[in-house]
Every structure is written in structure tokens, then in C-alpha cells.
Amino acid sequence: MCRTNDFAENPYNPLNSTAEIEGSVEPSSMLEGFVHQKTILLTTYRRNGDPVATPVNIAVEGDRAFIRTYDKAGKARRIRNNPIVQIAPSTFRGKTTGTPMRLKARLLDDDEAALARRLINRKYRILQGLVVPLVHWLRRTRTLHYELTLIK
Numbered sequence: 001m002c003r004t005n006d007f008a009e010n011p012y013n014p015l016n017s018t019a020e021i022e023g024s025v026e027p028s029s030m031l032e033g034f035v036h037q038k039t040i041l042l043t044t045y046r047r048n049g050d051p052v053a054t055p056v057n058i059a060v061e062g063d064r065a066f067i068r069t070y071d072k073a074g075k076a077r078r079i080r081n082n083p084i085v086q087i088a089p090s091t092f093r094g095k096t097t098g099t100p101m102r103l104k105a106r107l108l109d110d111d112e113a114a115l116a117r118r119l120i121n122r123k124y125r126i127l128q129g130l131v132v133p134l135v136h137w138l139r140r141t142r143t144l145h146y147e148l149t150l151i152k
Contacts, residue, residue, distance in 0.1 A: 030063075030101065030150060031060050031062075031063060031064075031065055031150070032060075033089065033098070034058055034060045034065060034087070034089065035060045037058060037089050038057065038092070038124075039055050039056070039057060039058070039089075039090050039091065039092050039094075040055070040056060040057075040058045040067075040087045040088060040089060040090055041053050041054070041055055041087065041088045041089075041090035041094050041096050041100075042054050042055070042056045042067065042075065042085055042086075042087055043085060043086040043087070043088075043100070044074075044075050044078035044079055044082070044085050045078060045082045045084070045085075046078060047081055047082075051086070052074065052075070052078060053094060054074075054075050054094070055090055055091075055092065055093065055094035056068075056069070056075075057120065057123070057124055057127070057128055058087070058148075059116070059119035059120045059122075059123050060119075061115070061119055063149065063150065064147050064148065064149055065087070065103070065147070065148040065149075066108075066115075066116035066119055066120060066145060066146065066147055066148070067105075067120075067145070067146050067148065068116070068117075068120050068128065068132065068143060068144070068145050068146075069143075069144050069146070070136050070139070070141040070142065070143055070144065071141055071142040071143075071144055072141055076144055079105045079107070079146065080107075083104050083105045083106065084102060084103075084104060084105075084151070085102070085103055085104070085105050085148065086100045086101065086102050086103070087100060087101060087103060087148065088100035088101070101150075102151055103148040103149060103150060103151065104148070104149055104150075104151050105146045105147070105148050106146060106147045106148075106149070107144060107145075107146055108144075108145045108146065108147055112145075112147070113145040116145035116146075116147065117145060120145075
């Protein structure tokens with residue numbers, strides 16, 4: 001479970017940043033710290049506003065980050081209802097190791113998903129390149145790719 005109050009008062013938290021701070025930071029540099037990050041804690045929000053944190057793999061290119069899930073996953077339903085998400089660097093088991101930031105998630109169509117698929121498969125050759133697609137195929141679920149971008 002993600003405790004949001006731990007970072008609420010942090011002046012360096014992107015959720016609390018002011019316009020003059022945001023203007024001085026390039027959007028791509030804000031996601032730069034996630035380029036070599038293997039796992040992030042993705043926090044999505046239920047309809048009643050309760051946060052639900054899930055560790056996921058991430059791939060970053062420029063000012064965009066990409067994640068993958070399947071169509072029946074809870075996070076896919078929550079993102080469909082509320083595209084505002086929060087990400088933070090984390091361990092494989094979901095223990096946060098850095099400062100979270102808010103992003104907007106967008107479901108990619110098949111053509112756009114090709115870039116996300118290639119980046120994720122290249123970064124996680126065995127897990128995301130072989131195992132996850134095989135499990136999605138065996139479960140007869142559709143693989144979804146999301147683009148995460150900074151909120152402007």
C-alpha cells in the first residue's frame with residue numbers, strides 16, 4: 001500500500017512543484033531517472049479516489065514512458081476511469097526507492113503500441129519479451145500498452 005502522506009510536504013516533490021520550478025526543468029530530464037530503472041510503483045486511483053499501487057516494468061524514450069498490462073487487469077480499468085497516475089522508482093516487490101511524480105496515461109492503439117512493445121521487449125528480453133506475451137496468450141487476454149506523459 002502506498003502511503004501518500006510521506007511525501008506530501010516534501011518541497012522537491014513534483015506534485016508540490018510551482019510554475020517557476022517546472023519551467024526550469026526540461027520534461028525529458030524529469031523522466032531521465034527512470035531510463036535505467038527496472039521497476040516502478042504505478043499508483044492508479046479507484047473511482048472513490050483510493051490509491052492502488054502496483055509494481056510494473058517501464059521503458060522510457062525521451063519525454064515518454066511506456067508500460068504494459070493486460071485488458072482484464074485492475075490497473076487497466078482504473079486507468080480507463082482516471083488517466084492520472086503516479087509513478088515512483090521501486091524495488092521488484094514494490095518498495096518505493098525515490099520521489100513519486102504525477103503523469104497522464106494514454107492507451108496506445110496497435111500502430112502506436114509497436115514502439116512501446118519494441119522498447120519494453122528490448123529492455124526486458126526474457127520477462128517481457130517471452131514470458132509475459134506467452135502468459136497473455138495462454139490466458140486469452142489482450143496486451144495493452146500505455147504511454148505516460150507529464151501533466152502540463
